[in-house]
Amino acid sequence: xxxxQTPTAHDGLAVVDERLxxxxxxxxxxxVGVTTVALAQTVIGQDLTLPQWRxxxxxxxxxxxxxxxxxARIGMSRPSMTRLVQRLQRRGVIVAEPDPSxxxxxxxxxxxxxxxxxxxxxxxxxRLIVEALGSRPETFSPDLAHGLTAIARALERYR
Numbered sequence: 001x002x003x004x005q006t007p008t009a010h011d012g013l014a015v016v017d018e019r020l021x022x023x024x025x026x027x028x029x030x031x032v033g034v035t036t037v038a039l040a041q042t043v044i045g046q047d048l049t050l051p052q053w054r055x056x057x058x059x060x061x062x063x064x065x066x067x068x069x070x071x072a073r074i075g076m077s078r079p080s081m082t083r084l085v086q087r088l089q090r091r092g093v094i095v096a097e098p099d100p101s102x103x104x105x106x107x108x109x110x111x112x113x114x115x116x117x118x119x120x121x122x123x124x125x126x127r128l129i130v131e132a133l134g135s136r137p138e139t140f141s142p143d144l145a146h147g148l149t150a151i152a153r154a155l156e157r158y159r
Contacts, residue, residue, distance in 0.1 A: 005146075012067075018077075019115045024151065032050070034115070034125055034128050034129060034132075035050070035053065035121075035125055035143045036050065037128060038121050038122075038124035038125035038127075038128055039053060039121055041124050042117070042121045042124045043120075048091075048117070051074065051076065051084060051085060052087060053086055053121070054119065055070055055073045055074055055076075055081075055084055055085075055088060055093065055094075055115055056072050056088065056093055056110065056118060057118060057159075059094055059108045059110050059114070060075060060110035060115055060118050061159070062108040063109070064097075064108060065104065065107065065108055066099060066107060067081055067082070067085060067104050067105070067106050068081075068105070068110070069095070069109060070108060071107050072107065073159075085108065088114075091113075092111060092112055092113045092114075093110065093111055093113050093114030093117055094108050094109065094110055094111060095108070095109050095111055096108055097109065120128055
């Protein structure tokens, strides 16, 4: 067996095939690149950083989240999150409201402009993916979509 094919355990987790982890790592890197290009090509998304985009996606996926919850989900410190929230508020893509159940906390919600930015960027990202894959559909197994969906569900905690 080649070294790249040797199943190994990572931090006590299940044994996985290093080829799979390598391929997924490449896919995630490419996905970040596609997202960056989509943000740059989307007029309403221009100049949005990846952390700002990530926060907007997390916030707009809910009816509202506390600042601390958004920070935890995107792996950002509280002070950095506070600055990011201020930037997104200035852009008009989120609003911050007092949490009715805890006056010390703040709830973040996406505005209509924030939702429009999310939709436009995701539409652009899908267009880029279709353009990249459209010329070679025969290279993809019919089971690929099923497998990718299963992987996405396994990684759901990072959304």
